Amino acid sequence: MNHAPNPRALSLDPITVEVISAALHSIVEETGEALIRASYSTNIKERRDCSTALFDTAGNTLCQAEHIPIHLGSFIGIVPHILKLHPLEDMRPGDVFIGNDAYAGGGTHLPDIVLAEPIFVDGQIVAWTVNLAHHSDFADRGHAHIYQEGLRIPPVRLYRAGELNKDVLDLILLNCQVPRERLSDLRAQMAANRVGVQRFQALCAKYGVPTVMAAGSALLDYAERKMRAGIAAMPDGSWTFEDVFESSEVDHQIPLKVKVTISGDEMHFDFESPDQYRAGMNMTYTALLATVYYVAKSVVDPSILPNSGLSRPLMVRAREGTILNCTHPAAVNGRVQTCQRVSDLILGALAQAVPERVTACSNSVCTVATFIGQRKDDGAIWVYLETMGGGGGARATKDGLDGVHMHVTNTSNLPVEALENEYPLTLLRYELVDDSGGVGMNRGGMGLRRVYRADADCRVRVDVSRVTSKSWGLQGGGSGGHGAIECGPGVVFDRDSASLKAGQWFAIVSPGAGGYGPASARDKKMVARDLAEGAISAATARDAYDFSA
Secondary structure (H helix, E strand, O other): OOOOOOHHHOOOOHHHHHHHHHHHHHHHHHHHHHHHHHOOOHHHHOOOOEEEEEEOOOOOEEEEOOOOHHHHHHHHHHHHHHHHHOOHHHOOOOOEEEEOOOOOOOOOOOOEEEEEEEEEEOOEEEEEEEEEEEOOOOOOOOOOOHHHOOOOOOOEEEEEOOEEOHHHHHHHHHOOOOHHHHHHHHHHHHHHHHHHHHHHHHHHHHHOHHHHHHHHHHHHHHHHHHHHHHHHOOOOEEEEEEEEEOOOOOOOOEEEEEEEEEEOOEEEEEEEOOEOOOOOOOOOHHHHHHHHHHHHHHHHOOOOOOOHHHHOOEEEEEOOOEOOEOOOOOOOOOHHHHHHHHHHHHHHHHOOOOHHHOOOOOOOOOEEEEEEEEOOOOOOEEEEEEEEOEOOOOOOOOOOOOOEOOOOOOOOOOOHHHHHHHOOEEEEEEEEOOOOOOOOOEOOOOOEEEEEEEOOOEEEEEEOOOOOOOOOOEOOOOOOOOOEEEEOOOOOOEOOEEEEOOOOEEEEEOOOOOOEOOOOHHHHHHHHHHHHOOOOOHHHHHHHHOOOO
């Protein structure tokens, strides 16, 4: 097989590079929309819990669609794992690789299944189209270690030269609780990859393979230059920040710490955390990298292209075998909860260097509810996963956003009509939580309350955080409100899980976010009035009065 030409051997004018950059963005966005439109499960077609990307032949990210930042953690590892296990000489057009494993497949948790397909032009591989979909199937399982969390798939061929390996597909579907959804969503992923292959081949036909590959290399270098320039414009120094993370899987707060050092045009991140737990909140190193890259890009320069070049000036260290850099066989299903806290941890450090660029602490969690039950008509298992937004941190010039997904998550809430049409659940209330945003010159965003009624017997598992801690404010801003689970009559949670009988209800409250800047005298008068009228709690009023004048 012919190998791809050296992309650095050809120099291009900036206009051509920019045109090809826009084309790459168009390809990944169209691929993502194809996946969403063709999918079957509510988690993808409604909540858009998926991502798409293009990679060069070495496995470097050329372009990632603006979907879910944490999915970069799975993308980082999948192509290098494929290249390690499968020789390029054995690959043919129409080969498609599938994988999800956190330790032998480059993934970050098992529900995120990745399909990667090499793109051939004139008999040579010139790029990879890759997509990821969160398959909300692996419910009602333990999280002591990775073997309890679902089916582990190393990078194997799902299609060989365009022909389906039915044995592989049958093995996967047999281990799924809702195989009909999995089959349909996997077909949607295949359709999306076909779009990526065709569009990239058309791009190569228009400009030529050497030009497209040289442009890809130039875009990586351009992202690196912009990141280095942005870092160099920030003050040199080291800043440390500490926070705690709590989960319903453990009975105590877990300390987390980061030291961010800026030196010239490089930024170093040194993390400290306890040893990994027999619980699902551990993060693989690629999940940590994805989190760091997202925060660095958003603070240094949000306009930097989302490709591998931006990571070159960023050095990330965390001791192996810890919560933030776990090793086999640690459980990782709830890693996004920890990633969210790490995002705000980094912002807390950078706020000491560039406070005007950083928000106060957001809700610091991805609040998740996963329901599982059996349908009365045919006994089939149904699984419904939902993630809730919360408060967005207040900014130097604006209030925080209310009831939104923040940081490494970027999904939607399932519309009430879709939820009640497809599952035996009724949403009794869906509202912003008054008094949950931290007070200050600019108010923190409010959390959400969703009240669910089971219309048939089922089980539910809930991940919520900031139950015993609060999202911190900046520059004298107040802290956000707590997250919580509120139980109706007869509902009892055993840590994070409960059995629901038909007619029973419970509520999930997502945390509010921190405020920015001290409250003014007028603010304090309003706080005093609201306290007297019972509109806010004494704790929130106390936060406000603690501000300097």
